[in-house]
Amino acid sequence: MSILERFSLAGQVALVTGGGRGLGFEMASALAEAGAHVIVTGRTTATLEDAVRTIRAAGGTAEAAVFDIADRGAQRAVMAEIDKIHGRLDILISNVGARDRRPLAEFDDEAVLELLRTDLAAAITLSRDASVLMKRRNYGRLIAVTSISGHVVMPGDCVYPAAKQGLTGLMRAMAVEFGPHGITSNAIAPGWFATETNAAMAANEELMPFVRQRIPVQRWGRPDEIAGAALFLASAAASFVNGHVLTVDGGMTVTM
Numbered sequence: 001m002s003i004l005e006r007f008s009l010a011g012q013v014a015l016v017t018g019g020g021r022g023l024g025f026e027m028a029s030a031l032a033e034a035g036a037h038v039i040v041t042g043r044t045t046a047t048l049e050d051a052v053r054t055i056r057a058a059g060g061t062a063e064a065a066v067f068d069i070a071d072r073g074a075q076r077a078v079m080a081e082i083d084k085i086h087g088r089l090d091i092l093i094s095n096v097g098a099r100d101r102r103p104l105a106e107f108d109d110e111a112v113l114e115l116l117r118t119d120l121a122a123a124i125t126l127s128r129d130a131s132v133l134m135k136r137r138n139y140g141r142l143i144a145v146t147s148i149s150g151h152v153v154m155p156g157d158c159v160y161p162a163a164k165q166g167l168t169g170l171m172r173a174m175a176v177e178f179g180p181h182g183i184t185s186n187a188i189a190p191g192w193f194a195t196e197t198n199a200a201m202a203a204n205e206e207l208m209p210f211v212r213q214r215i216p217v218q219r220w221g222r223p224d225e226i227a228g229a230a231l232f233l234a235s236a237a238a239s240f241v242n243g244h245v246l247t248v249d250g251g252m253t254v255t256m
């Protein structure tokens with residue numbers, strides 16, 4: 001098999017949580033372009049319908065699943081549906097990540113648990129359920145979108161970094177547990193990407209001196225710059241990469 005053929009996902013089925021927009025959409029589009037049938041999830045029907053239309057217009061195949069990622073019943077139902085319709089799941093990208101940046105003292109117990117349910121627990125249960133389908137074929141790619149947050153942090157931001165570093169631990173531990181079943185587990189840790197959610201920050205000229213000083217490529221990441229990392233980890237080209245965190249941050253975390 002040629003090296004380029006190893007990047008083909010033809011015939012495979014991929015689930016991308018939060019795949020309707022932002023980094024999730026870019027990763028879902030890349031997997032579809034490489035030949036995978038992609039299921040994109042989120043809470044907003046219209047956004048997901050747009051994403052599916054765009055992927056199909058580019059020649060890919062996709063479908064939408066609308067549910068809140070923290071809803072265990074809905075998670076189980078989606079996995080059962082994938083099993084019933086496709087009979088396989090090759091790739092899971094756990095990409096949903098809600099942001100709630102404020103000092104820990106301002107978090108009440110329920111706010112802590114809510115963020116952990118969305119940003120951490122959901123990926124744990126979904127990965128476990130996905131691994132059941134993957135083990136059947138002795139093949140799978142579990143990928144979580146973490147963050148550079150937790151590796152480096154801004155003041156007044158504790159719960160999100162905790163969830164993201166929990167995800168890092170999950171991927172490394174699953175690499176050990178599921179490796180014998182032909183399933184690799186890796187993480188992608190994005191730096192600063194100019195997605196819709198960060199639009200105000202990315203447009204803030206006052207932040208640019210900081211960006212130029214801290215990010216060696218001297219700019220925000222474009223959302224589509226996450227796609228190569230996702231395709232690599234999802235493909236046979238990464239067959240011996242297991243338990244790795246692939247940082248995609250323009251060099252921000254290596255800057256003194």
Ligand SMILES: NC(=O)c1ccc[n+]([C@@H]2O[C@H](COP(=O)([O-])OP(=O)(O)OC[C@H]3O[C@@H](n4cnc5c(N)ncnc54)[C@H](OP(=O)(O)O)[C@@H]3O)[C@@H](O)[C@H]2O)c1
Nearest residue numbers: 018022023042043044068069095096097147192193195197
């Ligand atoms: N952008 C960055 O600079 C950056 C940096 C580091 C890490 N990350 C991580 O990268 C991932 C994607 O970031 P992004 O900027 O692309 O995010 P985004 O633009 O805010 O998109 C988040 C996606 O997740 C979905 N989502 C959010 N909460 C959900 C929930 N409770 N249930 C189901 N779906 C939910 C959203 O769809 P609905 O709203 O329709 O549900 C949307 O599709 C996140 O995990 C984020 O933490 C991003």
